[in-house]
Amino acid sequence: GAVVSQHPSRVICKSGTSVKIECRSLDFQATTMFWYRQFPKQSLMLMATSNEGSKATYEQGVEKDKFLINHASLTLSTLTVTSAHPEDSSFYICSARAGTGTTGELFFGEGSRLTVL
Amino acid sequence: KQEVTQIPAALSVPEGENLVLNCSFTDSAIYNLQWFRQDPGKGLTSLLLIQSSQREQTSGRLNASLDKSSGRSTLYIAASQPGDSATYLCAVRGTYKYIFGTGTRLKVLA
Numbered sequence: 001g002a003v004v005s006q007h008p009s010r011v012i013c014k015s016g017t018s019v020k021i022e023c024r025s026l027d028f029q030a031t032t033m034f035w036y037r038q039f040p041k042q043s044l045m046l047m048a049t050s051n052e053g054s055k056a057t058y059e060q061g062v063e064k065d066k067f068l069i070n071h072a073s074l075t076l077s078t079l080t081v082t083s084a085h086p087e088d089s090s091f092y093i094c095s096a097r098a099g100t101g102t103t104g105e106l107f108f109g110e111g112s113r114l115t116v117l
Numbered sequence: 118k119q120e121v122t123q124i125p126a127a128l129s130v131p132e133g134e135n136l137v138l139n140c141s142f143t144d145s146a147i148y149n150l151q152w153f154r155q156d157p158g159k160g161l162t163s164l165l166l167i168q169s170s171q172r173e174q175t176s177g178r179l180n181a182s183l184d185k186s187s188g189r190s191t192l193y194i195a196a197s198q199p200g201d202s203a204t205y206l207c208a209v210r211g212t213y214k215y216i217f218g219t220g221t222r223l224k225v226l227a
Contacts, residue, residue: 108161
């Protein structure tokens with residue numbers, strides 16, 4: 001199956017710093033990537049939809065200035081958590097849709113666990 | 118607004134049992150439905166994708182069915198093994214995004 005790589009898998013940072021997480025589709029081009037946040041023992045919460053070459057679409061309640069998303073190429077999307085605080089600590093997962101139209105299959109990265117001290 | 122629910126929330130079975138996981142969704146206007154597996158602290162692994170025009174998909178010991186009109190999908194796992202222990206999530210694709218279910222935590226006892 002298609003492969004989505006996410007990096008870093010774990011990051012610990014001090015409060016107030018910014019952290020960048022990368023999501024790459026390794027063997028296919030992804031015009032659309034999705035960023036999710038997952039709290040312990042809960043399902044995935046969609047944060048934003050990232051479209052190559054255009055601005056991301058954020059879900060209600062997600063601060064776009066806090067969570068900066070860039071999708072500069074068909075294989076790379078980045079999520080930057082700016083001025084991180086302890087409440088931003090979470091598991092962040094990206095996904096990419098293979099193919100176009102309505103039939104594309106969704107593939108996920110391995111996730112990035114962010115801990116803000 | 119699409120809502121996706123999975124029942125049961127948790128399940129513990131002895132090895133070798135056949136089992137069924139359920140996924141229900143409120144809006145039948147979906148393009149496809151996908152089942153995933155998530156191991157603790159890991160990302161999601163795609164198991165099966167069912168297009169809206171399909172009724173079922175099979176892969177090895179897994180069989181997923183889709184009844185769009187009633188808003189239901191089931192994941193059937195045959196001859197369960199301890200390695201099947203994980204959280205299973207279903208996701209439905211609407212016009213613009215995927216909505217995930219609440220997940221079923223499965224534990225298969227040796």
